[in-house]
Amino acid sequence: MVARETTQKKPHVAVLASPGMGHVTPLLELAKRLVVDHGFQVTFLAISTDAPPAQIQLLNSSTLPPDLHVIHLPHVDVSNLLTASTGVSVRIVLVVRQTLSYLPSVLTNMQPPIQSLIVDPFCGEALEFAAAFSIPTYLFLTTSASFTALTMYFPTLHAQVDGDYSKIAEKVLVPGCNPLLLDDLIPGVLMPEVLPLCNRIPLVKGVFINTWEELEPVTLGAIRKNPFFLGLPAPPVYPIGPLTKGNEDEPLTSTMESKKMLTWLDKQPPDSVVYVSFGSGGTLSGEQMSELAWGLELSQKRFVWVARPPSEVSASGSFFEAGYDAEGAASYLPDGFLDRTRERGLVISSWAPQVAVLSHGSVAGFVTHCGWNSVLESIAQGVGMIAWPLYAEQSMNARMLVDMGVAVWPKPAGERVVVGRGEVERVVRSVMEGEQGKAMRQKVIELQGTALKALGLGGSSNASLAGLADEWRAGGSL
Numbered sequence: 001m002v003a004r005e006t007t008q009k010k011p012h013v014a015v016l017a018s019p020g021m022g023h024v025t026p027l028l029e030l031a032k033r034l035v036v037d038h039g040f041q042v043t044f045l046a047i048s049t050d051a052p053p054a055q056i057q058l059l060n061s062s063t064l065p066p067d068l069h070v071i072h073l074p075h076v077d078v079s080n081l082l083t084a085s086t087g088v089s090v091r092i093v094l095v096v097r098q099t100l101s102y103l104p105s106v107l108t109n110m111q112p113p114i115q116s117l118i119v120d121p122f123c124g125e126a127l128e129f130a131a132a133f134s135i136p137t138y139l140f141l142t143t144s145a146s147f148t149a150l151t152m153y154f155p156t157l158h159a160q161v162d163g164d165y166s167k168i169a170e171k172v173l174v175p176g177c178n179p180l181l182l183d184d185l186i187p188g189v190l191m192p193e194v195l196p197l198c199n200r201i202p203l204v205k206g207v208f209i210n211t212w213e214e215l216e217p218v219t220l221g222a223i224r225k226n227p228f229f230l231g232l233p234a235p236p237v238y239p240i241g242p243l244t245k246g247n248e249d250e251p252l253t254s255t256m257e258s259k260k261m262l263t264w265l266d267k268q269p270p271d272s273v274v275y276v277s278f279g280s281g282g283t284l285s286g287e288q289m290s291e292l293a294w295g296l297e298l299s300q301k302r303f304v305w306v307a308r309p310p311s312e313v314s315a316s317g318s319f320f321e322a323g324y325d326a327e328g329a330a331s332y333l334p335d336g337f338l339d340r341t342r343e344r345g346l347v348i349s350s351w352a353p354q355v356a357v358l359s360h361g362s363v364a365g366f367v368t369h370c371g372w373n374s375v376l377e378s379i380a381q382g383v384g385m386i387a388w389p390l391y392a393e394q395s396m397n398a399r400m401l402v403d404m405g406v407a408v409w410p411k412p413a414g415e416r417v418v419v420g421r422g423e424v425e426r427v428v429r430s431v432m433e434g435e436q437g438k439a440m441r442q443k444v445i446e447l448q449g450t451a452l453k454a455l456g457l458g459g460s461s462n463a464s465l466a467g468l469a470d471e472w473r474a475g476g477s478l
């Protein structure tokens, strides 16, 4: 879509993203849409501490539109705040907190002055900074409407059970929404650490969600119409998704391994390959990696696997380095695995050009940790999934995908913790062949169609953002 001609001054908006591709990618896509489709000027504030190489490349890309300016906020040192047990989320929070000390001067010196600030969930503390300068703010919750609804309901739930989530019986019933299984929410979602984010929602003028009406109609309907949500001091939600990076945005398609991967895919028959990847930081235990490898081998299907070193090796808190181990993961795979599968498998240990892979004609299945961006990219490319949630809200996402019929979720047998090779073989076959695979393909292609429609002219997500952009341009809620 072409930017609208306007004689008015371009509205100037700032976007602030925490480090990591899971947040930077959707916020950058939103920034691009505001610039390209709506004629805005956008300043993208990137946190440079802990930024993975893929993020730096994406933000330095020469393909960004001219009215999208990226500012890399100064590096901060959090090493004295870290302990051996500091997890990924806490580390991001610490990095963001330290970096925010630069925000007041950046925000107040922007020319022309910004009319609004959009932040991701990890940058919640920026909302108070912006409020001190009377800058209107918006939150971009980079996951599902379901997670958004739970976030809005969470303070009520927390108070009901007095912070003791073991008092909840089996399911969490968010008013008007599909029931959520407690097992999918613990650990990872129901944590007191989420409360500050929940309590900040009333501070913002609107909440963007990377979803679309046809994907989550029940939840979006509940947020808009259920008396519980109507009674909250919450701003409107704007489903504007799926915002995913495009094939042309893959920053690393020029690296050796990426090229090798795409060249290898070019040689495979259509719809024959399963792609295995656990997002920007997901790792498996050594035992689980071994079972997965055996399962892939037994399935006799073609595969391409972004195999990071096992979790025992990736030291705690090494989220950002986990994908860049030069040695690769081959040494952690079963003896002879690479030789035996040489003809039909490819293992890489660096960053994959994921959208290029998912959109390749040879790829027909995706073993994914169900990070929301991976989920959206898979649906946008019409690829059925094998759900392999690891942390955060990923089990919630996995359940939703299974319920929609676009994923199967392999489970460990009995009391085991790891998913065994037989189960891996079964699910890979079920997605890549047979009636279940066919039904899944049909369903995901239907969803792909609704996604395209939602983003197209007059589509629900397009209209949602356009309506807000018009309001902003008119000086409404800005």
Ligand SMILES: O=c1ccn([C@@H]2O[C@H](COP(=O)(O)OP(=O)(O)O[C@H]3O[C@H](CO)[C@@H](O)[C@H](O)[C@H]3O)[C@@H](O)[C@H]2O)c(=O)[nH]1
Pocket (backbone or CB within 6 Å): 020, 021, 022, 023, 025, 142, 143, 245, 277, 278, 279, 280, 281, 282, 306, 350, 351, 352, 353, 354, 355, 370, 371, 372, 373, 374, 375, 377, 391, 392, 393, 394
């Ligand atoms: O080799 C790789 C690995 C990842 N990616 C990209 O990196 C992004 C990863 O995002 P996502 O799938 O959402 O995973 P995470 O980075 O793990 O995402 C975090 O943020 C998401 C959005 O808030 C949450 O849903 C997840 O649970 C949380 O872990 C996607 O765009 C992928 O295409 C690549 O391009 N190549």
